[in-house]
Amino acid sequence: MTRRREKAAAPVGTRRAAREFAFRVLFEADRGDLPLQSVFNRAEGAMRAGDDTFAPLNEEALAFARELVTGLGTHRPDIDATLRRTIRGWSFDQMAQTDLNVLRLATYELLHTTEPHPPVIESAVRIARKFGGDDSGRFVNGVLGGLSRSLQEPRGGDRTAPEPQE
16 A cells, blocks of 8 residues: 655655665565566656655656666675675674665665765665664664775775685
8 A cells, every 4th residue: 555645745855865765675676586677666656656655856866866776786796795705793694684785785885986985874874773773773884884994995996895804
């Protein structure tokens, strides 16, 4: 059952709202084992039709959400490999799907965009707190903070996470 807005809200143009939209698409795609692009198209259609489960994004924010979803779909093996090297003591099966999907989106941005790291991490922490468990915000902050620091270390211009040291 979908709910419709009585009054149309003004479209949101923030990157944070776009990140949340992309997170919700990723989460739904993973839970339903559905293609990312199909879920994105359905979510966009629902948002445009006035379904109030999605914040109304303006065209710029929607384009950014699309970029995140498309980029994540393209680079997911690299992103997952980076997270496996970065997260110590947890396997993907042990992690909450909310936390894992927030980390995937933020890791895509850290590795494959020129977005400054602090706002990416802050947005990821807020999304984790909103949709995750009691410790999700701290967990996401810790993982992304460590990843950000490792990416900023001089490695000959390579923007990938370092190999774990034995």
